[in-house]
Amino acid sequence: MFRRPALPPFPVGGLLVGGAARDVLRGVTPRDFDWAVPDPRNAAQVLAAQRQGSAFRLDLQRGYWRVHLAEGEQHDFVPLPADVTADLLRRDFTVNAMALTGDGRLLDPAGGQRDLKARRLRMVSASNLPADPLRAWRAARFATTLNFTLELETERVARQVAQEVAAGTLPMPAWERVRDEMQALLAHQDAAPGVQRLEDLGLLALTLPELREGQGVGHGGFHHLDVYAHNLEALHQLLARTPDAPLPLRWATLLHDVGKPRTQARDPDTGRLTFHGHDKVGAAMTGAMLERLKLSSADTRHAAKLVAAHMVPLPATPQEARRFVHRRRDLLPDLLRLMLADREAARGPQSTPASRHAYALGLERVLEALEEQPERSPPPLLSGREIMALLHLPPGPRVGVAARQLAEAAALREVTTPDEARAYLLAWQSADTG
Structure with missing residues (x-):
């Protein structure tokens, strides 16, 4: 069905296992190779020497090693288990419970190759998912990124795992592990349906409960969807136009209107719903949510700042455009991409061809x-x-205010020489204190 890609030489006595074996059988060259070998340290050091990579110990107690190679290729080496079949049968899904030998033989005790050909995601056993509750999140991620059908019994067990985590009878996985699953899901072109799959399995309530607050909250005007569905549609629109959008921008787009449910009010004069300040409230919520997920501080700040700025008016003149750029340069062009995705995700009565133009x-x-x-x-x-x-x-502080005023005037070409700068600041001070 698939043509196997060319592979690097196998380590002595080694097996290619898990997702790497799955990808090879799909005809996809892995970027991350997982090897089970008799001597992980030696295998890692040999590969690093052969291909000018860097080898380091990943887990001292378990003897895991990793090698980083050029262009992001990564190889992990773990000890070869005494019983390979038993080890494979402890894995999450059948398509990840396969191994390839150096002479091309396939070890497939759970029927993963059959499921691979059927494009079906099936658990190895009903006990394997609750053994590590993160596997429920992996079910949503793999079904999305592989575009596989989630087998009905596997779906039922994943949903049961989510319910037991919510009830406290199963532990919540470490946030760092949940973050990695979410980042992998959001990195895919079908991230928006993937988020909905999390919701269908009951996992979104455990991960981003604030996002769910928008369900059933209409906002009318330019919008045709409720707040929750609009957030997902904006993410879809972003990825349709910018497939290489960085992760902080994807997060900001998914969460850009997350503050609306907490700011909704009804205007006493017109009776219309309003969401005044939802951008600022949403920015604070975004920061808190991404901190909970243990994203880097830089990515968290950038996403929150994008959410805070997504409602700024667009300029009507070239001069206003220069001011827009000067004040928000650190957010560009991401902010424009978010604003466009937001607008394209809104097709309500007020969203006319003229308004979009x-x-x-x-x-x-x-x-x-x-x-x-x-x-x-x-x-x-x-x-x-x-x-x-x-x-x-x-x-x-007053000196800093003056310096920023002058920098903006220079960016807008209102001043171009030191003499013009002096005249500008004197006029500014006079007007400011007059």
């Missing part, structure tokens, strides 16, 4: 301004000392 023009103005302005700000026209002397200011 006007929105597109605003985006184009920002893109043009982004191309005009250098990535790095030019050197300041006046130093901090010069600003203090000119405005008779002592060291303090």
Whole structure:
């Protein structure tokens, strides 16, 4: 059915196992190789020497080793089990419970090759999923990323695992492990259906309960979906236009309206629902959710800042576009991609071709301004000392405010020389204190 890709030489006495064997049988060259070998340390050091990689001990007690090679290729080496069949039968899904030998033989005690050909995700046994509750999340991830049908009994057991975790009869997996599953799911082109699959299995309530608060919350106007479905549709729209979108942008798009349910109110005069401040509330919620999932602080901050800024008005003139770029350069172009995905995910009564065209023009103005302005700000026209002397200011926050005002004026081409900068700051100070 599949043509096997070329593989690197097998380590002496080694087996290619798990997901790496599965991918080879699918005709896909793995990026991550998992080897079971008699001597993990020796196998890792030999490979590192042969291919100029770096080998290091991954787990001292269990004797696991890892090798990083060029272009992101990774090889993990674990001790060869005394009973290979028993080890494979302890794994999560049949398609991951296979191994290949160096002479091309397939070890398949659970019938994984049959399920692979049927594009079916089936658990090895009903006891293996609750043995490690994270495997329920892996069911959602593999069904999405492999585009496999989740076998009905496996789906039932995964849902039961979610219920038992929620009830406290099974432990919640470590957040770092849940994060890795979520990141792998979000990295896929079908991330939006994957999030819905988590919901169908009862896992979203354990992972991102705040996202579920939008279910059944309508917001009318430009929108045709409830808040929850709109968030998922925006992620779908983002990935349809930007398949290589970085993960923080994917998170921000999925969560961009997460603050709406907590800010909804009804205008006493018009009777319309309002969500004033949902961008700021949503940014705080996004930060808390991603911190809980143990994302890096840099990715968490970037995603939260994108959510906070996604409602900023688009510029109507080139000058406004230059100001937009100057004030939000650290968020561009991600912010524009989020804003476009948000708009394209809204097809309510107010979302007309004319409104979408006007929105597109605003985006184009920002893109043009982004191309005009250098990535790095030019050197300041006046130093901090010069600003203090000119405005008779002592060291303090006021000097920083003046410097930022001048930097923006320079970015907008309102001043281009030190003399113009001095005149600008004097006028600014007079107006500010007058």
